[in-house]
Amino acid sequence: MSTTGANADPLAALGSLPGVADSVESVRKAVDRVYGHRIMRRRSTAITSEAALRGARGSAALSGADWALEEVRRRTDFGADPEAQVMGAALRLSAEAGQLLSIWRQSPLRVLARLHLVAAASQGEEVGRPRQAGEAVDEPLVELPLPDAQEVSGRLEGLAELIIAGTSAPALVTAAVVHGELLALRPFVSHNGLVARAAERIVLIGSGLDPKSICPAEVGHAELGRASYLAALDGYASGTPEGMAAWIAHCGRAVELGARESTAVCEALQRGAA
Numbered sequence: 001m002s003t004t005g006a007n008a009d010p011l012a013a014l015g016s017l018p019g020v021a022d023s024v025e026s027v028r029k030a031v032d033r034v035y036g037h038r039i040m041r042r043r044s045t046a047i048t049s050e051a052a053l054r055g056a057r058g059s060a061a062l063s064g065a066d067w068a069l070e071e072v073r074r075r076t077d078f079g080a081d082p083e084a085q086v087m088g089a090a091l092r093l094s095a096e097a098g099q100l101l102s103i104w105r106q107s108p109l110r111v112l113a114r115l116h117l118v119a120a121a122s123q124g125e126e127v128g129r130p131r132q133a134g135e136a137v138d139e140p141l142v143e144l145p146l147p148d149a150q151e152v153s154g155r156l157e158g159l160a161e162l163i164i165a166g167t168s169a170p171a172l173v174t175a176a177v178v179h180g181e182l183l184a185l186r187p188f189v190s191h192n193g194l195v196a197r198a199a200e201r202i203v204l205i206g207s208g209l210d211p212k213s214i215c216p217a218e219v220g221h222a223e224l225g226r227a228s229y230l231a232a233l234d235g236y237a238s239g240t241p242e243g244m245a246a247w248i249a250h251c252g253r254a255v256e257l258g259a260r261e262s263t264a265v266c267e268a269l270q271r272g273a274a
Helices: 010-014 020-035 040-062 069-074 082-104 108-120 149-165 171-185 192-206 217-224 226-238 241-271
Strands: none
Touching: 010 171, 010 241, 020 171, 020 241, 040 069, 040 082, 040 192, 040 217, 040 241, 082 108, 082 192, 108 149, 108 192, 149 171, 171 192, 171 226, 171 241, 192 217, 217 226, 217 241, 226 241
16 A cells, blocks of 8 residues: 555556446446436435435444344434444444545544544543554454554555545545455454445545435445455455456445435435335
8 A cells, every 4th residue: 555656646556457447437327327316406415314324224234233224214222232233333424424524635544533433432442543452353244364453553554645645546446445445454443344334435425426425335235245245355355456356346336236226215205205
């Protein structure tokens, strides 16, 4: 993740990997279609709210709390059991992400710390900061080798440098790298998957690809399934061109499915059925 040397914009180089340009174009067309829907001109706030709810449900499902959407709407107590706590964390992150856009480009590490604090909903000394040597990580669904605290620190700094410096890479590429790097590192003692997906959402919104946050990639990641998600993550962690391209394509497909979900919401509102 270096920003020095012959290529000072390594994210841009990823855009030239085989198939990535096609993924970027496919995502752009999917996003444009939902933004062009006639309901968006009158009910965009409602679509954004519904996308936030469905995105939170999808992210929680990937972290082990796979609830029906109506159950998420119905529940008010999100502290009763471990699954409810995961769902509560996902909902809080969905609400918080939009408040952090102005900070992200200047201080991404501050945003990540805030996301973890919001997800964990506690004031323990291990919350809201990267893990330290010897601290365990509660992330049972990701089985990649766990980098040590020193490697985590270095790679987080490298990621932050890339974001602050800016890139000519498409938003999809940047969002996929942020998401994949955070999942591979698992920099916090808990809630890393939820934080990684929230960070992906921040990039997609802040880049201008999805400014109204109506294309929840989390919905798509959940629909594609946990096995597919983890297999694509293995590709990212491998660092090979093929693996990186496959991860970016997977994230692109997730955004497309999120756009499709919001298109369905628009159609339901148009019919007066939602």
